[in-house]
Amino acid sequence: MPDTIRTRSSQDAALPEGVTDPLLWRAAYDVAAAHRPDPAGRCTSLLCAGRPAPCAPLTAARKAMRLAGDADRQAGYDESAGRTTRDRRRAA
Numbered sequence: 607m608p609d610t611i612r613t614r615s616s617q618d619a620a621l622p623e624g625v626t627d628p629l630l631w632r633a634a635y636d637v638a639a640a641h642r643p644d645p646a647g648r649c650t651s652l653l654c655a656g657r658p659a660p661c662a663p664l665t666a667a668r669k670a671m672r673l674a675g676d677a678d679r680q681a682g683y684d685e686s687a688g689r690t691t692r693d694r695r696r697a698a
Contacts, residue, residue, distance in 0.1 A: 614632075642659075
């Protein structure tokens with residue numbers, strides 16, 4: 607059986623304080639990670655074909671992350687590329 611187990615970026619991220627729907631937050635985090643903009647300001651996802659950022663999926667993912675937790679706390683995704691796992695956990 608081939609090794610097809612893939613880890614998603616949300617598995618490395620610690621849930622922010624105030625998240626009441628971890629499944630929604632993690633799914634939205636993965637979408638946001640897949641649709642982060644490149645240095646030219648274009649979406650890197652093949653599904654968006656280089657559209658200007660923020661694309662519709664990234665906008666929806668950010669909204670879902672906000673809805674997954676307390677409205678008072680901002681459960682955001684840091685779009686900076688090249689972060690280590692420790693940095694992602696600290697940002698999340």
